[in-house]
Amino acid sequence: MSAIDRAALDELVGGRQRRLQARDDIIREGDRPEDMNLLLTGWACRYKTLEDGRRQITSFFLPGDICDLNVFYLRMMDHSIGALTGITYAEVPRATYERVSGRHPRILQALTWDTLVAMAVQREWTVNIGQRSAYERIGHLFCELFYRLRAVGLTDGDSCDLPFTQIDLADATGLTPVHVNRTLQELRANGLIRLDRRTLTLPDLAALKRDALFDPTYLHLDREGAHLDANDA
Amino acid sequence: MSAIDRAALDELVGGRQRRLQARDDIIREGDRPEDMNLLLTGWACRYKTLEDGRRQITSFFLPGDICDLNVFYLRMMDHSIGALTGITYAEVPRATYERVSGRHPRILQALTWDTLVAMAVQREWTVNIGQRSAYERIGHLFCELFYRLRAVGLTDGDSCDLPFTQIDLADATGLTPVHVNRTLQELRANGLIRLDRRTLTLPDLAALKRDALFDPTYLHLDREGAHLDANDA
DNA sequence: CGAGCGATTGATCATAATCAAGCGATGTGG
């Protein structure tokens, strides 16, 4: 990344920064989106709630992720974005976004890239929930999170942070918390995961990948485009 | 849509057009994407297959839909796109796309819009499969398809075409064909649908929406952006 | 006419949901 690109990135992120506690929402279903949000630290998620209270988490946001690129083209949020941990994020106004992306094609390219990968991940979630068993589903999600965290340097050997509850995990996988708990025990018993105090360890990633039918192609980590990573800023 | 926009659209669609039979693939997982594909007539779908044969349809494409905007930014297809009926589609080379979108901001805006809505639909599918019962799930999908078809003028009163098999429906909803069949009977028995010879009728859309917890907000049909519809071309 | 496909039905099974209760750690107010 060149000095010019870095400056452009600073310009993007350098405006208003905000801080939220776990469980607070960045933006809620029904709101009119005003800004693009870039997660700097902590974990967040996108979710939708049905009238009767059922809740589905549709994406996780890790540090460096863009929560909603271009969402200001839409009149109304059709989902909410909430903090899973304490977070800090940059609020990028539309004008700033347009100025920076207009002047810096590589930044625009990186944002486009990010959008395409986000779509690929969303598709894989559809496959995950639609076709995989509870055991595979949770294993697959763990593989995905581990790969994504590793790509931004947030793993430590075969371990990484996993700062959300089993209820969150249930809402993300379309399972009940009780069943998530039992499935986690099964994964543990098979030596595929260790999970202790918000730290996830994958002692045998190859075996987990096999059992969960995980193929990282969809993450497109072999990126040819420029890489935009808010952690670089 | 102005004459200039229309001319731009003609330029986009006016290149190579192709024709495929049902069950042929436009492009397959593992291929390198070369072009953007615009579906002109017929139905297609995006799908992924697991090693053991399980298959998940992740989106349906209706006439006028863009199958894969910008996909040429990615090195390799992580999914396939297949024809569900006989189809015709326009193959737009990267160069054409870049020339036209560079010169015609409204076209670019319309394509961006399309991408954002496609993402919203993909999220809703995640919710649908993750949280809704088989009955709600199929009902919800029918509502979605009906709304989308109506938006491009492809409905006839409370009826529309539904040119795919129960197996396709099963692969799209994450259910087995047997269970789809039984659920369809239940929907029929409750007077919410009629389904005969590839024609779907929704005699009581309001009731179906209620039972399926369908809220069309996510389709963003109240579009403020320009509307790109290949059928206009 | 026979093959193949899609839809349908029946019987049985399994995965995951539901209901309910208890445990341990953390945190707070009296």
Place this chain on the structure above:
DNA sequence: CCACATCGCTTGATTATGATCAATCGCTCG
């Protein structure tokens, strides 16, 4: 500093939704 409330996790018992296995039927097409 203790009492108790809360939260996240865990366990047990039971139920239900949807999967699986298997067979039949009608239709179209070569």
